[in-house]
Amino acid sequence: MGKVYLPDSLPEVFDILSREPGAVLYAGGTDVFVKSPPGKGNDGPLVCLEKVGELTGASDLGGEVRIGACTTHREIVASRLIGEHFPLLARAARHIGAPAVRNMGTIGGNICTASPAGDTLPPLYIYDAEVELQSAKRARRLPLSSFIQGPGQTLLEGGDVLSAVYIKKDHGYTFCHFEKAGQRRAMAISIASFAFAARIGDDGRVERARCAFGSVAPTVLTMEAVDTCFAGRHVEDDVLACAAALVRAGVSPISDVRASKEYRRAVAGNLVMRLECALRGTR
Amino acid sequence: MKQTISFVLNGSAVLIEADPARRALDVLREDLGLTGTKEGCGQGECGACSIIVDGVVKLSCLMTAAQLEGREIVTIEGVAADGELHPVQAAFVEHGAVQCGFCTPGMVISAVNFLEGNPEPSREEVREALSGNLCRCTGYQKIVDAVEGAAQKMRSGGQDG
Numbered sequence: 206m207g208k209v210y211l212p213d214s215l216p217e218v219f220d221i222l223s224r225e226p227g228a229v230l231y232a233g234g235t236d237v238f239v240k241s242p243p244g245k246g247n248d249g250p251l252v253c254l255e256k257v258g259e260l261t262g263a264s265d266l267g268g269e270v271r272i273g274a275c276t277t278h279r280e281i282v283a284s285r286l287i288g289e290h291f292p293l294l295a296r297a298a299r300h301i302g303a304p305a306v307r308n309m310g311t312i313g314g315n316i317c318t319a320s321p322a323g324d325t326l327p328p329l330y331i332y333d334a335e336v337e338l339q340s341a342k343r344a345r346r347l348p349l350s351s352f353i354q355g356p357g358q359t360l361l362e363g364g365d366v367l368s369a370v371y372i373k374k375d376h377g378y379t380f381c382h383f384e385k386a387g388q389r390r391a392m393a394i395s396i397a398s399f400a401f402a403a404r405i406g407d408d409g410r411v412e413r414a415r416c417a418f419g420s421v422a423p424t425v426l427t428m429e430a431v432d433t434c435f436a437g438r439h440v441e442d443d444v445l446a447c448a449a450a451l452v453r454a455g456v457s458p459i460s461d462v463r464a465s466k467e468y469r470r471a472v473a474g475n476l477v478m479r480l481e482c483a484l485r486g487t488r
Numbered sequence: 489m490k491q492t493i494s495f496v497l498n499g500s501a502v503l504i505e506a507d508p509a510r511r512a513l514d515v516l517r518e519d520l521g522l523t524g525t526k527e528g529c530g531q532g533e534c535g536a537c538s539i540i541v542d543g544v545v546k547l548s549c550l551m552t553a554a555q556l557e558g559r560e561i562v563t564i565e566g567v568a569a570d571g572e573l574h575p576v577q578a579a580f581v582e583h584g585a586v587q588c589g590f591c592t593p594g595m596v597i598s599a600v601n602f603l604e605g606n607p608e609p610s611r612e613e614v615r616e617a618l619s620g621n622l623c624r625c626t627g628y629q630k631i632v633d634a635v636e637g638a639a640q641k642m643r644s645g646g647q648d649g
């Protein structure tokens with residue numbers, strides 16, 4: 206069986222990757238070891254990122270927040286900084302797996318896995334998050350929505366580490382909502398998920414809104430036409446019906462072990478209709 | 489290729505020679521003989537392999553042995569102290585929360601760790617805390633009863649009531 210490296214710093218990671226170009230990176234292991242368990246097919250060498258100081262925790266940079274790639278879902282849920290500025294992300298993280306999975310799984314792992322069902326992704330799309338990639342040679346920042354190219358496909362190149370996610374604070378949303386439909390409440394990969402954020406004026410009208418959907422297309426689905434349905438309107442049945450119809454027409458879901466594509470299409474629209482219940486509490 | 493891994497296991501320092509790429513679960517069970525930690529699914533779904541790592545519950549089936557290095561590990565064997573069952577274990581007995589017992593170590597580990605952070609949980613919070621631990625036998629109600637009962641006892645300092 207192979208080696209396992211546990212570096213403490215990014216320069217150490219780059220050093221290992223230059224010596225062991227075939228090494229597999231992992232953070233929580235909750236995706237990579239499900240596919241190929243350590244010692245039983247995953248013969249490494251493995252590089253565990255959990256001790257790399259530069260990759261952990263959220264920090265306030267003034268206009269934006271940096272979330273280290275190895276920040277766990279548990280830490281995201283517990284972070285006051287994230288709760289205050291990006292409550293939609295905190296809510297989605299709370300819906301991931303169960304406590305032990307949230308204690309291990311990281312935001313960076315969720316992003317690099319690039320599953321259409323990754324629960325942190327719809328909020329991160331809504332907040333226009335950027336990712337930072339670092340290698341021995343360079344560091345670059347790019348929008349998350351261009352980093353993720355398709356299911357399981359990203360712009361990560363050999364030697365690259367996803368070091369952090371950056372989100373700007375000035376999004377101006379005053380209301381957010383996240384709901385996922387799965388086969389059970391815990392431990393369930395989304396059949397369809399819906400993230401919504403809006404700036405709601407004093408008169409109760411939506412000034413602007415953004416929607417993002419998980420598990421109903423090859424990557425997170427955002428649709429400007431759906432967002433436009435809400436602009437300048439109170440969230441009432443006709444607005445929701447219009448948005449839901451556009452969503453049902455716009456999704457391109459697949460059938461798999463969890464649900465059929467027809468079911469996913471119906472549920473995606475229903476999740477939008479259910480926004481009414483979520484908003485009622487705030488009126 | 490073995491390497492030396494040193495960590496604190498159930499309160500005692502241990503030093504082992506093990507292949508770092510094996511699963512922590514296998515090293516605990518096979519090398520250290522601590523077979524209380526179970527393998528149900530090997531995929532993170534069932535919680536039978538739960539252990540406490542530096543105060544946080546993790547799944548030993550998704551960890552390498554190398555990750556044990558320098559950590560404080562508690563397995564089910566380290567939950568009882570001085571020959572006395574932990575209040576959570578005692579409550580599992582009292583409430584009949586054990587049938588085949590396969591899920592019990594993971595359930596107890598999750599519950600013990602959860603009650604440390606939340607000594608006065610609601611029933612819903614208990615259910616959420618154990619949502620990653622699957623039980624094929626009990627139907628869960630008695631397990632939730634036991635954890636609620638243990639919380640009550642622990643709040644009243646081990647006295648009945």
Ligand SMILES: Cc1cc2nc3c(=O)[nH]c(=O)nc-3n(C[C@H](O)[C@H](O)[C@H](O)COP(=O)(O)OP(=O)(O)OC[C@H]3O[C@@H](n4cnc5c(N)ncnc54)[C@H](O)[C@@H]3O)c2cc1C
Pocket residue numbers: 229230231232233234235236237238239254274275300301302303306309310311312313314315316317318322323324325361365366367368392393394395531532533
């Ligand atoms: C029982 C169970 C339930 C789950 N439920 C959910 C759920 O409800 N919602 C959900 O979204 N997900 C769920 N997951 C999936 C998983 O937990 C998440 O996707 C998690 O965020 C993955 O993070 P990780 O750190 O464990 O990733 P890892 O498995 O460590 O890594 C995943 C991939 O990303 C790469 N990688 C990780 N970090 C970096 C980095 N910093 N730089 C470069 N590459 C990197 C790895 O090489 C690997 O290819 C579940 C998993 C399990 C086992």
Ligand code: FES
Pocket residue numbers: 526527528529530531532533534535536537538547548549550
């Ligand atoms: S054996 Fe680890 S979660 Fe099932």
Ligand code: FES
Pocket residue numbers: 585586587588589590591592622623624625626
């Ligand atoms: S008692 Fe048998 S699995 Fe829980």
